[in-house]
Amino acid sequence: MKSLEVASLPMLNRQSSLEQISAELDTLDKHTLDHTPWPRFSYKPRVQFALGYHHNCIFLKFYVAEEAIQAKFRNTNDPVYKDSCVEFFIAFNGEASYYNVEFNCLGTCLLGFGDARENRRLLPEESIRKIKYAGTLQKTTLPSNGQVTFWELTVLIPAEVFTQHCLTTFRGVNARANFYKCGDDLPRPHYLAWSPISTSEPNFHLPEYFGSLQFV
Secondary structure (H helix, E strand, O other): OOEEEEEEOOOOOOOOOHHHHHHHHHOOOOEEOOEOOOOOOOOOOEEEEEEEEEOOEEEEEEEEEEOOOOOOOOOOOOOHHHOOEEEEEEEEOOOOOEEEEEEEOOOOEEEEEEOOOOOOEEOOHHHHOOOEEEEEEEEEEEOOOEEEEEEEEEEEEEHHHOOOOOOOOOOOOEEEEEEEEEOOOOOOOOEEEOOOOOOOOOOOOOHHHOEEEEEO
16 A cells, blocks of 8 residues: 655645646656556556645646547536546545545546445535646657657645535645546546556445555
């Protein structure tokens, strides 16, 4: 199981611009999604993330390079995992239930809560709208492997988005989490994880494989 200390970023707060947040996250260590748990889905885009927090919000930035992208879904709680998608699952207080926070490369968000993949409760749009996001996308042709799309997504997640908990600060919080990249409907479907998973079939909804986060 992986473990990560989440640094406080005192120069930022929830009123900071996404440009400021993105630039600050660029200075932090990058963590790689290098586990491909299911051998028949062998394609492995290059994916990293940086993570920090202010006392009442989380700052998260994904860095992705992949051969093809898709961005069909535009409405909150659409099935963005079928698009070029990055995901952040987190559980608080040692609980079995967890939040799945999923974004396609446009920033369209699906956010649910529950203790398993089935029968999850989708959070209301008015809560999800509190998340701020900004992204960039650039296609480049590389001599070694043809056309590659580089995209980045920066998000600010306020504490009140986690509606099933009364979080007033993240400082000192210990949580369990995992970070993912997928693309179910892409030409080469793929599934990458930060903390390793050991199952026979693709499934990210496995909190027993979450790593640990310490908000220091």
